[in-house]
Amino acid sequence: MIDSMSGAVELGLLYALMALGVYITFRILDFPDLTVDGSFTTGGAIAAIMVSHGFSPWLACLAAFAGGLVAGACTGLLHTKGKINGLLSGILMMIALYSINMRIMGRPNISLLGTDTIFTSISPILLGFIIVIVVKLLLDAFLHTDLGLALRATGDNARMIRSFGANTDTTTILGVSLSNGLVALSGSLIAQQSGFADISMGIGMIVIGLASVIIGEAIFGARSVFQATLAAVLGSIVYRIVVALALRVEWLNASDLKLITAIIVIIALVLPSVQRAIKQKANAKRRAAELISRALQSNQGGRP
Structure with missing residues (x-):
C-alpha cells in the first residue's frame, strides 16, 4: 500500500508539469488545445533518442521543452494566422505529430534501460518535487509580468486587450507554445522515469491534464494565480492517488x-x-x- 501511494505521488509530480501546461490553455487562454496528446509524446521521443545516443539527460529535457514550444507555436499559428478553429488546429497538429514523433524515434518505442537518466543518482520524488516547485514559481513570476498579464487578459477579454494595443495573436501563440513546452517537458521526465518512450504514450493526456486541473480547483480553490497553479500541481497528485486506490479494487483491471x-x-x-x-x-x-x-x-x- 505504501509503495503504491509513493509511486502515485511520484507520477503525480512528474505529470504536474503537464497539468500546468493544460492550465495555461484551458483556464488562462480558454483555448481547447488537443496538441497535448502529440506534444507529450514529442517530449518523450526527443528525450529518449538523445539519452540513448549518449547526450546529457538534462540537455535532453531542454531539447524536449524546445520541441514542445515549436509544436505549440505551430498550433497557435494555424489558429491565429491560418484562421483555423482552435479545436481543429489542435487536432490537426496532434495528427501531424504522430508521424513527426515516429520520424524522431525511428521505431514505435525506445528502451532506456541501462542508460543514465536524471533519476539515476537521485530519488524521482525528490527531483520531481524540486523541478515542479521551480517551474511553478517561474510560471507564477511570468504571469505577473506585463507580458504575462497580457496573456491572462487575452483569455479573459481579447477584444478589450486589443483596444489597449496588445497583439492577441502573439499572446495566444506564446501561451499555446509555453503550454506545450511544459507538456513536452513532462513527457521527457516520464520517459526517463519509466525507462522507455512509446509512440502511443501521449494518448489521453489532455483528459488527464483536465482532470488534474479541475480536481485541484474543486478541492483547493483558484482565487489567485499562485493558488491556481498550486491547485493544478496538487490536483495531479490527488488524481494519481485516486487512480492508484481505484486500481486496488479487485474487480477493476489496469485496462479500466x-x-x-x-x-x-x-x-x-x-x-x-x-x-x-x-x-x-x-x-x-x-x-x-x-x-x-x-x-x-x-x-x-x-x-x-
Whole structure:
C-alpha cells in the first residue's frame, strides 16, 4: 500500500508539469488545445533518442521543452494566422505529430534501460518535487509580468486587450507554445522515469491534464494565480492517488484506467455544479425564512 501511494505521488509530480501546461490553455487562454496528446509524446521521443545516443539527460529535457514550444507555436499559428478553429488546429497538429514523433524515434518505442537518466543518482520524488516547485514559481513570476498579464487578459477579454494595443495573436501563440513546452517537458521526465518512450504514450493526456486541473480547483480553490497553479500541481497528485486506490479494487483491471479517468473527470465537473445548487437552495431558504420572520414581526408590531 505504501509503495503504491509513493509511486502515485511520484507520477503525480512528474505529470504536474503537464497539468500546468493544460492550465495555461484551458483556464488562462480558454483555448481547447488537443496538441497535448502529440506534444507529450514529442517530449518523450526527443528525450529518449538523445539519452540513448549518449547526450546529457538534462540537455535532453531542454531539447524536449524546445520541441514542445515549436509544436505549440505551430498550433497557435494555424489558429491565429491560418484562421483555423482552435479545436481543429489542435487536432490537426496532434495528427501531424504522430508521424513527426515516429520520424524522431525511428521505431514505435525506445528502451532506456541501462542508460543514465536524471533519476539515476537521485530519488524521482525528490527531483520531481524540486523541478515542479521551480517551474511553478517561474510560471507564477511570468504571469505577473506585463507580458504575462497580457496573456491572462487575452483569455479573459481579447477584444478589450486589443483596444489597449496588445497583439492577441502573439499572446495566444506564446501561451499555446509555453503550454506545450511544459507538456513536452513532462513527457521527457516520464520517459526517463519509466525507462522507455512509446509512440502511443501521449494518448489521453489532455483528459488527464483536465482532470488534474479541475480536481485541484474543486478541492483547493483558484482565487489567485499562485493558488491556481498550486491547485493544478496538487490536483495531479490527488488524481494519481485516486487512480492508484481505484486500481486496488479487485474487480477493476489496469485496462479500466481510461474508464476510471473519465469517471473522475465527470465527477469533478459535476460536483461544483451540485455544490452551487445546494448552496443556492440553502440561501433561498434562509432568505425566505428571514422574510417570513420580518413579516411576522411587522404584523405583531402593528397590533394595538
